[in-house]
Structures are given as structure tokens and as C-alpha cells.
Amino acid sequence: MPRAKSKVVRTSLAKAPTGIQGLDEVTGGGLPKGRVTLVCGSAGCGKSLLAMEFLVHGAVRYGEPGVCMDFEETEEKLRANVASLGFDLRELAKRKKLLVDYVAVERHEIAETGEYNLEGLFIRLSYAVKAIKAKRVVLDSIEALFSGLADSTILRAELRRLFHWLEDHKLTAVVTGEAGEHTLTRHGLEEYIADCVIALDHRVTEQISTRRLRIVKYRGTSHGTDEYLFLIDREGISVVPLTSLALTHKALIDRVSTGIPALDEMMEGKGFFRGSSVLVSGTAGTGKSSLAANFASAACARGETCLYFAFEESPSQILRNMRSVGLDLEQWVKKRLLHFHAMRPTSIGLEGHLAAIHKLIAKLRPNVVVIDPITNLVSAAGTYDVKSMLMRLVDFLKVEQITSMFTNLTFAGDPQERTAAAVSSLMDTWIVLRDSKPNGRRRRELYVLKSRGMAHSREPRELIVSKRGLELGSMLTDHRPATTVAGSGAVAATK
């Protein structure tokens, strides 16, 4: 390319965005431009997918055509894989945006009869790069050469030459490598890659699958040593970035309605702070979902969007149930203000769920999020600490200034706050619902256990659920002193 003539020494590191959700955030903008990045991991960890997405997004979104030298899959197979992500390789090839060259390495047909080099590979790569003026290259997985060529001395020297060639031609490259037993890659490819190494991991424990991504090395860019969760779904890879846990988010002062006027009244007449997180805990049938639905509906009535994660009931079930308590949620669904997302808390585990939640939030950018109930998420917890995982989510929501409500199912006889205890410290507001039978008559009660930054009422109120909706009855001061502290009081009430 003629443009390569003027050699300017750049001090700041140029990046090539991958277009993979979250990955560009955790790498500070993408992979090092004009350099070689190694992506390694065991079979099925998603390294080929990552490489292919980098190439496809580069070609489609960033105007950087790409060449894939595929040592493992034929063009037909690769085409099918990429089609599942919604891209047409044939079309991309026709528009000179992406070329695939399947390199077959089969040992049985290669006898070695003296000195050689891999100039054939260089010629093929260079031919493809020139044909579409490529800026990006993927070699997946070049380690296949090790099984085809016996002379590893020649091979290693040639690999070194290949990586230099890529850099000399200012190509941003992704090279994949299979994980070794004690090394990052089976054949020690990491020795040749100076700039960026990313390791992927896929673990299955107790039938819960977890995918993690770690940036092992990234020269010139500060990066955490953290492992980031990632998810593979129909749209490809999405990485869950760690939001700043430094509590630097701005606390907002405007308020949003709880959806129940009398509850707003208990909170200085104004409701929750915008961008705060609310926990609603209670035993079965105390009205947690109804409260959450009212909160969601109020947001939609203000013209805001709400993302409602349902872990126990299908959206149609929720719509029906809420109609019975005088709440028409369907109108908001029709107006595309209310979005339901139903998930089963199985198989993908807490981490997978959090990754999925994260991804949907980033896509929809809602004003309000409801997770109903969070209990199921906690029970699906894998190896990771539940609290730290939820902290990431809550923190992310706060940074995005999303007001969130989490419902939490507690069990009668249980200290009501036990499961809640793990997450309550992350929450700004905690509303407790419970059953009680003060005079042999069963009733629901509600009180605001805590709400940071406001002078809220501490009085328990009767929660009346009827066709007219949710209402709060008179104060129950006779039954409960205003100064009661959480746990002990709740236990006493169930006796």
C-alpha cells in the first residue's frame, strides 16, 4: 500500500475495535492495531468465534476488509458458522470485504525431502490480502502446522517470520492457539506474541457452564488481571465488563414514583431516587410481583422504558395475574415501553444469567429494570461469590442511572432477611412484605426497612390487594413499635 510510506512514530497505541460487545471496553478500544494478538484456550472455548467476529465486524462496521486463513474448517463449514451469526460470507467475499482461504495440512501426504520454507503460505496470504486490500487477518489455528510438518525448527523460524511479515504490512491479526497442559498454548505460540494475549476458558461445574476471558498481556495498555465473564449466544460473544467498583457514580436527586401513591407518601411523598436499587423481600403470596408490576407500570406511564426479567412466570401469566389486580400491563407492551424477558434459572447459571441480563440492558437501555425474583438467580449461583456478582450488576445499573427493583422470596419461619442479607447492603431501599395474623385475620403488611438518603416512614402498613389495585391501609403502630430493627422483629411477627 502506498500509504505506508510515511513512517510516523506514534506514541499512543492505536486500536482496532473488535465490535464484540464488552471486549472493546475491557481492552480500552480493541486489539492493538497493526499487531498480532494471540487468542488461546481449550477446544470449544470460543476462540474461533472471537476471531471470526473480529474479522466480520471489521469488514462490515469499520471498513477494514479481512482475510481468514483457516487451518481447521473448510470454507463451507465456516460459512455455515458465520451464517448462524447473521452474516453471509459469500456476499462479503463478493463485495471484497472478507476472504477465506482454507489451508489443508495433512501429514500423511507430506514427505520431507530436504530444506524448505513456508513461502507458499506467505504467497497465499499476501495474494488474498492484496486482492481485497485487507487490514485484518485471522490465522485459525496455525498450530495445525505443527501436526503436519515434522521439522519444528523450520516451522518455528517461519512462524516468527510470518508474525513479523504481518506487522511489516501493518495488518491487525488474530492468531488462535489450543491450550497446553502447562503453557498457554500447546506449542508455545505465546513466545512469539509480544503485544497482546487473551485467554478464554470454559468450565462446566455441576452442569453449570461458565465462560471467562482473561487478558494475559497487553503491551502499552493498562488492563486488569480480572477474569471477565462472557456469553455466547445467537448474536455471538458478549463480554461483561467490570464497572468501576470505586463508587464514583453520581447520585441523582430526582425521584420516581413507586407506582403506589400511598407508598410514595411513605417516602417523603416522592418515591425512590432515580438510579437507586430497591429490594422487595417477602414470603410467598405477599404481593412482591404486584408491587414490582406497579413500579414498572408507573415508569411506562411516565413514558420511560422498562425491562422486566421474569424468572418464575411467563410474560402472559404475569399479564393475566396483573389484570386481576386492576393493572393493565399489556398497553405498555404494545407501546414497546415494557419489555419482558423470561428465563429459567437452570443450565447457564448465575454468571450466564448476569451476562445475559447485562447484554439485554446494554441493548435496550431501559430507564427501569425489574428482576423478579432474584432468589432464583441466587439459587443458580455457581462457583463465583453471589454477592460480588450481584454487586457488579447493581453497580452497572447505577452507573447507567437505571432505577432497579429486585424481588426476593423469603420463607416463613426463616429469619426473613437471611437470603436478603447477602444483597441488602447493595440496595438503597429495602421494602419488606409479610403475612401476619394479629387477631386471627390474615393480612399482608408492608414496611420500608431502609431507604438511604431520605426521611422515610418506618410504620408498617397493611397492604391491600384487590381488583382496584394495590393500596395501603392505616398505620399499624399499635402492633409494631416504630423503632424496630429488621431481623428480630420479623421473627417475632411470625410466632
Next chain:
Amino acid sequence: MKKSSTRKRRPAESAGSDFWRLRLYIAGQTPNSIAAIDNLKKICEDKLRGKYRIEVVDLLEKPQLAKGDQIIAIPTLVRRLPPPVKKIIGNLSKTESVIVGLDLQPVR
């Protein structure tokens, strides 16, 4: 299209399974390429006199041909006839390996 080839022509090109068609891939006139051409000629004259044809393909001139025969290493020799197609790499200096790799029977 002119092929940069060296040919030893004999009338019996149609002689079926007994005729050898060999294609040698090189990339410019490097020492290994030159050695391979020389070595190949010697072996062929020795073992296949009168029933072979060598075609030399320089990939610097015709890079598009590398993909078809799945060329990675240079030099690579492809036995196109008789079937099956066989492929050996290197400068062909190890004559024994060439004979084994091409499955060359001694001349009768």
C-alpha cells in the same frame, strides 16, 4: 498463458499409468528452488527416463495457483500422474525420501 516450465518431452505422453506428470512449485530462483529442479531432473532421468514430464510453477508469477494444490511449503513437488496424487516437500536432496515419497519403482 505461458507456463514457466521445463519439459522433457517424449512421444508416449498418452501411455496411461506408466506416464509420470510431476509439478514442482517454487517461489523465485532461490537456492532451494534451483537445487530442487536439479535434484528432480537427476532422479527422473535415473528412474523414469522417457516417461515423465516436469512442470515448474513459480508462485511469485502465479500466486493464484497455490490454493488449488494446497501449497504451504516451498519447494513442493506434486505427483499428478499416476494416481493417487502425492505431495512431497523440500529441496529433494534426500534422494531416498524422494523415491519413497513419490513411490518410484525402479526402472525395468
